[in-house]
Amino acid sequence: MDRSLFSFIWKNSRKQQLYLLAVIVAAWPVGFLVLELPKAIIDRAIGGGGGGPPYSASLLGIEVPFFGDQITFLITLCFAFMGVVVVNNGLKYYINVYKGRLAERLLRRLRFDLFSHVLRFPMPHFKRTSQGELISMITGESEQVGAFTAGAYADPAFLGGQLLVAIGFILAQDWRLAVAALALYPIQIYIIPKLQKRVSALAKRRLRQVRHLSDHVGEAVSGISEVHTNDTAWLELSRFTDRLAKIYNIRYELFRRKYTIKFLNNFIDKLAPFIFYLIGGILVIQGNLTLGALVAVISAHKDMSAPWKELLNWYQQREDAKVKYEQIVTQFDPPGMLASGLQLDDAEDQGPFEGDVELSNVTLIDEDDVQRLSNVTFKMGLDRHFAVVGGGGSGKEELGQLLARLVFPSRGSIRIGGQDLTQLPQAVTGRRLAYVAASTPLQAGAVRDNLLYGLKHRPVRAVDYDDDGQRLWESDLAEAQLTGNAPFDYAADWVDYTAAGATNSEDVFGKLVEVMDVVDLSNDVYQMGLRGTIDPIQRPEIAESVLSARNALKDRLQEDAYRDLVELFDREKYNTNATVAENLLFGNPVGEGFDMSGLAENDYVLQVLDKVGLRDRLLDIGQQVAATMVEIFADLPPGHEFFEQYSFISSEDLPEFQALLARADRETLTGLSDEDRVKLLSLPFKIIPAQHRLGLIDDEIQGKLLEARQVFAEDLPASLKGAVEFFDADKYNAAASLQDNILFGKLAYGQAEASQSVGALITDTLDQLGLRGSVLAAGLEFNVGVGGSRLSTVQRQKLAIGRALLRNPDLLILNEATSVLDPATQSEFVSRVLAHRKGRAVIWMLNRPGLAEHFDRVIVMRDGRSTENGAFAELNSNGGVFADLLKSAA
């Protein structure tokens, strides 16, 4: 990466900078004409200067003759003026757009370079670099540099040119006056950089402080639970205040100094006329200078001062951008960075490695000069399973990282299949080897995408674009190539299915299920599938299957063992295990049209209730609910958990309802304010008759509600069509989960173990219909959230291991990868993974030495050395380090 901002700009936009300069220079006479034409119009055309025809106008120093009368002359000049104005503004527009685009391209290149450097940072560097700082550099700071880049060459060249022309003009008039006009410039040239230096130093400090600020925010966010549990909010806030104070102080001084420079510039600028008036005036009075010459010099100085001021401005911006650029770039060039070729170069597919993994005298010295590994030597066939055991600090973790080429050995060599591991590009190591560490952050997206992540090295199949799409992609690609960005289409299919032993996106499913079974993730994904939703238009086959499962389940629910456990949805029947709201809508709300907890305020719902004459009845029920709630819950202390669990009214609202009831007693329900009525009316919607047993939703009300249900569906205005996905026994409900779609009803309240029995029944039904795969497929679409946060730690880790297995690597390195798993299941887990990897190399850094019994061979690490190396039984019986480890772990 270029250390200097200007060499970065020159190298990457030389041609454009020169072109821009050429356009600006070409536009100059036009801008000049815009000023000269009005003068000619007033002086020559209107004023008739020069005294009658033939007329002429002086433009750009050339006398342009005109043949015609005064009026035509005026009209011609006016239209010429109009034309010049249009051209001038057009050119300005063009230059601005061109500059903006140039700046954006350079910014884009800069950001891309920065990010690509981040990807190649040596691993230990991340221990010292904060994420917040990196983000603020790539996003915020580079933006300010980018804005400057477009004018980096063109502006000073153009302004300098203007200045030189002006100086040349004065020189031609009188060299003494030129010297006078320029006399003060050397002072500015001498003083201002000196002052600017201090400003730049302050800007540097400010930048560092702002980075600390973003660093602090990042730290607080990731450690938020620590803040809550340690009562350290004031500490954090004070630390933040401290940083803000530092920034404030720096900023304040920065302003003062910056504006001091501005002040000096302006002052010196005005000092020149002062000298002209004084000395020039004396010279004129004494007769040593003509008045005309003095006026000419003063106006020439005016011409000079405009570009000169802008030049100084540019200089300040340049210093600012330079500081920022240098501050960024030094952070992105740490020593020991991975060579770009090792990361990005393609490699010929050389097929699987054959032979051995050979470590000889591998030594690792870390950045603090501590020897982490000393002369580790061993050899392992690529069909063997090795365990590495040792305590914390034994070096086993570093050994895993070395084998995965995350770090490079300080001395010694690692060869795999006869090739030096340190020389292989990631196109080989990242496909032939697989590595799973103790905790793996996932990518936001579906489970499926995460499992396939390890197969996405280069785009494999292009997107089948339509004409517009193709054009857009081609222009994006051209722009990417122009700015040194990645030349690949992110939207393409990147999955290398063949590496997983499949041929396309369909039959890779079998492989996914296979590895999910190995890592014991299938049941979790199955549950995700049941709880998740699918789009029946995209996955019609799943929707179809679910409907057949619904029917099958309906039959099974008639059996004695399951009778009464589920109350099915039936358009003609009131469902006593659903809320009144659900009974009325008889469907799931989609989008914003209906809010289940705000139906009492929904105009359309009220309209429906009025039509069947139910509004006043529900209001009445609302009052009774409120009265009952107040009676039951009034004595409970506020905030008691019963409110949360059982009450229709929260503890904060209870006093309000008490007052409301008193008002209602006084004035009858119709006399209540609209607000009160909404409050009361919202209560009955929450009633689940079977559960709450309030006896308020009697047969008559149920009948009315059924009527309302029908009216609701029939009268639904066009604007609300699609706002409810109705329950329909023959249709898949896209707004409900897979499970709810299969059940198509509500679990009956108060039946012991109903949930477990019905859950088992659903699974059973799906299995009988051969639909397990469909549910798994739906589960694979489950979005894991940012960093996989919607999965448990254990699920994340299983998924990471599954991802590695799916790639079918020549060597699988598992670095304490199962430490988060339940100890009771670890042994089984290990043997399942090893069975799956039969005949393929596995090297597993174990967190529990006892697990080593599943492996062909055990390497025992201690203080960075491999102290023992042998079969489990042999090491166990010889009473050495391994036997000790086993004993202490037991």
Added chain:
Amino acid sequence: MSLNEEVELLRNIPLFSKLEGSKLKLLAFTSERLTYEAGQLLCKQGDMGDAAYIIVDGEAAVLIDSASGEIRVASLGRNDFVGEIAILCDVPRTATVKAESKVVALRISKDLFFRLVEEFPQMAVEIMRELAHRLEATTAQLREAKSA
């Protein structure tokens, strides 16, 4: 069955007979009314308990696992109170309760139970009386067993 009917039912249970109406309503409203088929377990010996049960209808047996197999120690019927030991002294369930016919029971959570006891000393006395009765019965059984 509606809330009001349930309140009447609770009022007939000696343990709650002295509670005022609103408390009985709270009890009825916040306790879960569960139906068990014959053979289903209300609670299982060894599990941690978080609720006590009042049998509203049906018959249940109290069973204890012992070295010599399952021993039936008591029968429960309408208005009987069971499962209070586990929630009173935070120990695992001391016995298994199994429905012998269709059983309807009111499940009273630990929280609600303690709240009621704290607020109504009369109820605590009732529970003490009940526990004393059981202790007496157990002692008698022990005496018989020893003399046998």
